[in-house]
Amino acid sequence: MLEFKEKITNELKQLWQADKKIHTFWEGGSVATGFDDDYSDLDAALICDDDYVEEVFTKTEKLLDESYGISEKFRVPEPCWHGHSQSFYLLNDSPKFFYIDLFVQKVSAGNRLMESNRHGSSYVWFDKKDLMDSTPMPEKEYRNKIVQKLRLFRDSFFINKIELEKQIVREREVDAMDGYIKMIIGRLAFLFNVKNRPAKHDFGLLYSYREWSQGDHEFVKEMLYVKDLNDLRKKSQIVINKVEELTTELLKKWAE
Numbered sequence: 409m410l411e412f413k414e415k416i417t418n419e420l421k422q423l424w425q426a427d428k429k430i431h432t433f434w435e436g437g438s439v440a441t442g443f444d445d446d447y448s449d450l451d452a453a454l455i456c457d458d459d460y461v462e463e464v465f466t467k468t469e470k471l472l473d474e475s476y477g478i479s480e481k482f483r484v485p486e487p488c489w490h491g492h493s494q495s496f497y498l499l500n501d502s503p504k505f506f507y508i509d510l511f512v513q514k515v516s517a518g519n520r521l522m523e524s525n526r527h528g529s530s531y532v533w534f535d536k537k538d539l540m541d542s543t544p545m546p547e548k549e550y551r552n553k554i555v556q557k558l559r560l561f562r563d564s565f566f567i568n569k570i571e572l573e574k575q576i577v578r579e580r581e582v583d584a585m586d587g588y589i590k591m592i593i594g595r596l597a598f599l600f601n602v603k604n605r606p607a608k609h610d611f612g613l614l615y616s617y618r619e620w621s622q623g624d625h626e627f628v629k630e631m632l633y634v635k636d637l638n639d640l641r642k643k644s645q646i647v648i649n650k651v652e653e654l655t656t657e658l659l660k661k662w663a664e
Contacts, residue, residue, distance in 0.1 A: 412503055413450055421533050423471055429457040433533040440528030453511040455539050461493050464512050476501045491519055525607040545607055554602055554609050558659045561595055569648060576641055584640055592647050599654040600624045
């Protein structure tokens, strides 16, 4: 797959670099984090003139369709959460797990999602106007968000505990598991993120296997596997205790 990815990346680079209205092309995702392998997709990001976004998609799709055939396409509805434009492509003639994630930004846009402590060290294929800036997100920028959420957890966690226990007592397995994963494990994931990778406090469980301590990752892994309601009763109490302990500990550290 890596050979195919290299081939198609070079073809796209030639198309985009020759276009005067496209200024920057970088590759993020697994390439930026150093974990590119045979199962990786192509995370391509571009910066173009403000009035050229749709033309970028049109020209790119023409090349992909003529050279490989587009079997599936998903254009993310706008406005997107990140404020840019994004489309995904699955090709007819490509390895099984390969797809293209095309992320297009206007030259006037902010929030470029380049911070190295959140998105890794992107591979820059070209940058005609020196627009790339991978400066790490400053601690003060995410500290306030962390403290605010820690206080919210501390003050509201009793509600989550009651709601989970209700479903367990009612013997509603699906509802209980839903609450356990979303309200209890979800909070634990945030707390372990603050502990292990605070700049990525909002990344959930994603990539925890490589960025948390082994002990924290193994703890969550064990707590995620639940056999039945009796097992859920035991494990949920263990996780609840851990959430309360970590919330207190991290508030003391971050709210000082």
